[in-house]
Amino acid sequence: MNKGCTFYFVRHGQTYFNHYRKIQGWSNTPLTEEGAEDVYRSARGLADVKFDAVYTSDLSRTVQTASIILEENKHADELTIEMMPEFREVFFGSFEGEDVDKAWAAINKELKYPSVAEMYAQSSIPERMNATKKADPHNDAEDFLTFWTRIEEGLMKLISKHRDTGEKILVVAHGNTIRYLLNNLVAELENPQPLLNASVSVATYRDGAYHLEKYNEVRHFKDIE
Template identity: 40%
Template structure:
């Protein structure tokens, strides 16, 4: 396949983001700030000619993508949705406060926070620990999560064999997990979560996934 450049965008702020709650496969609307986030990112990317546009199949991602495309100088791109790039599924912990959730999950193992687990043991361990702590075991473990994400990258390869530039709107933990897995050797640090409306850039080719930029906002110094 010819290389595909991916502008990977985190959706705008939602009410659950505003209330500092876990939001995986659950969904809430964009706040006024979230709408502004998406519009600002749209203007930032307005000159980019996208060959394809994708978002996860959640309302917050789809609405962010639509606002970005509305601001684009080439607005005739069809938006496609894919469940493969949803947020990580938090199972029983959906809607809970993240600090409390990760204290409950981590404390029996000697950890006080998500950041501490991720920094010392890695992002995959956070997923496995949450799955184990979920009384229903519905939360995705690392194998479930990466199986889904890699099916998503396979979809992008199959649907874009001639290469090109695509927009993909996804979610915070999904994006930082991708950055950590594929960008660590290039010095990118997923321990700092992507901001709402931020843009990360990937290159997808026959050799794999490569991180070119992470967590860039329209008002960041260039």
């Protein structure tokens, strides 16, 4: 039987744009004090997990989060962070830095649902991403195909390197990146909820298939005793 490999996907801690409810995407803002503390709590709960490799996007909030996780980990002496732009968040084009509610109201004008709440309830992820590109006056926002091609290329690099090794791989990335990735790879995950900051989602890859073990998990958070 193949050993497969296991991915620990961790969303970064709360940033100032998260706190201010602004569209973040490729924009860089640091973790808030609360965000860093949540990462420390998550890291303490993962301290006994022996990771074999660590990857992040090339955005500062994921690198900051991964650094805290390694700081708290008991087996991380030989590990270094490898940044991969493939795992960036969705790019929202000229909506970057915009108020979340204003941005989605503008995007919903393309989809024409009675409200933003109904848009979220009734539209698919690809529909919303494609509408974001259409609504962007500069047409710079990523549509779903562009985004998916990018993150799939990143994942295939990891599969090529770690498949059938039995290794545990830490990937610190972004809420939409992790959620959309797992939504398309894991058959049993339907309409996944948005991810909490510093949450952990675990998926195994074996014999060409992905299996979800945990999603949006925060029960492992551990305070200082």
